[in-house]
Amino acid sequence: MARRLRVLMILVAGLALVGTGFGFAGAQAEETADEDGSADSEAGVRRLANLNPAEQLAEGRRIQEGGDQLSRRVTAMLDEARQDRDIIRVTCLNDKLTQINANLRTLTTRLDNLEAAVQSQDSDRGGHEFTVITVLDQKLGLLEREAGQCIGEDIFETGATTVTTEIEDGAPTIDPAVLPDVPRAPVEDFIPPAASGTS
């Protein structure tokens, strides 16, 4: 009897351990999935941090080229908004383009610094300049999204409007342009009787 009881307890303990193991594995899988987004970006940063100086320089130039393309695209959008005389969109795009160009000028300076650091084999300075370039890249990406969200007058201009009047039940039905009639007797005016001898 005691032996059977021991065997049963061992089986229960074994099943409990297996269940706990599955539960832990499931929770870990969920956590892994939740962290995929941040993991990708962290992997990207680690990947950029692990670049050698020549690769950093190439990456910097790629970022600069992307920034130039972004500047041209926003300039074209600004011209289109000016042609449409959409002052709201022009103001918004002009602000974004100014910021993009300012960041591009900084990017150019930092890229020159990175190139000089690579040539002088100053890895610490090169790493610092490349970090700044990646931050500028993120800033340009943010400005690109904001420029795409610039809205114009078409949001506010409703164009030709029509007014639909819905009259509630029980609303006054009187036509105010029609004056009410006054009740009148069958014979309103006294007509003098016919004089005798004339009828």
Added chain:
Amino acid sequence: MSRIALLLALGGVALGALLPSHVSAQGWLADRSRAQGPGFRVGNLEIHPGLGIEAGYDSNLFYEDSNEDSSFLLRVTGHVLLSTLTQQRQDEGETEGDAAPKLRFNAGASASYFYFGNNRAGDNVSVDGFFDLTFNPEGRFVFRLYDSLGRSIRPFADAPPEGEAPRYGRVSNQAGADLTLQSDGRTLSATLGYRFDLDFFEDESFDQLNSFNHLVSLAFNWRFFPNTALVSRTEASFQNYYNESPTEPGALVVDNRRVRHWLGVNGAITDRIGFTAMVGSGAGFFENDSTDDFDNVLVHTELQYSPRRTVQLRLGYRRDFRSSFIGNFTRSNRIYLGGQVLVGSSFLLGAQTAVSFDQSGQALDPDGDALGNQINRSDTRFFANLFAEYRFTDWLALNASFGYTADFTDFVFNDPSTELTYPDAPAGFNKIEAWLGLRVFY
């Protein structure tokens, strides 16, 4: 509108012009909304025929002060009403598209055969017809043509004590045109109108009372919320008694010009209360040196209360003047009260009453002498009417009415110094009239 429908409409216009019409429409025909049933639709027109038979009693056939002649009455009335599609059909989606109609048309004709139980009044037929044609009713410019022509045959004055009564046939016509300029939504509108009236008595003994009248009117409306308008009405009438001859006995009336102007507010205060508040001035100029002209203040106020859609009440007061066959004009101060209730969508009960305090201009005979014992004839006129209708179906109805009319006056015609003699020297009267009838309509 199809070509056939247009031809029918124009045919109806011609019919309306040929057949008589007048506001003296008998009984239930006076309220055309009650006269109409479901109707037949022909293209963009709808037709409402009907036939009614009524029996009645008149306690004072000739408006006598004493020795009244009463009479049993029988009235058989047929009518047909024709119109473009009414608002009810439009609301129920029977029209094609949402485009505003370019033409709105109403016409109708009716005839009533009267049988009088009293032999002194011969059987006769009254007729009534009208048309009303509006071009571009929802547009910037609106043009309206209308005509209303009718023949009434009911006695309107005393008859000689003995012998045959005069013929009481009276033909009246009102034809006019209005031109309206209105803004979008009709917030502002102005209407210039002209109307030509004819009043013709068939019996020669009344022929000096025949007249033409030219009426020119100008109306302005400024609508504002909730459903109210500032309104102005100006009108000038030019009346010509074309058989008038001051040298002939019995010429009590003269040509005249009357001008009225009203200004006020009309519309709704709430969804249940409406009101009218108008004030104005009136003037009458009469081509007779021996009588007064009229110049006085005019007032019209009315309060309407509708606690629910099926109940309507109204109370009003109107001070006005009108041309008169005695004394050239009559100034009246009238208080009126009325209402109607619809029970169960099939029983309509209504009542209206009015009391009017009237005073004429100088009541003189053609020689310039007083016509009676008062220089200015004063009357208190009372009118009350109770009516009911029960609709068995949407095409068959039983209707009844009971009316009381009275004229309380101390005026007594003088013994005539001319050839004029009046069969009933006291001028007051009491009259009761009752009707019960059945009508079919569609």
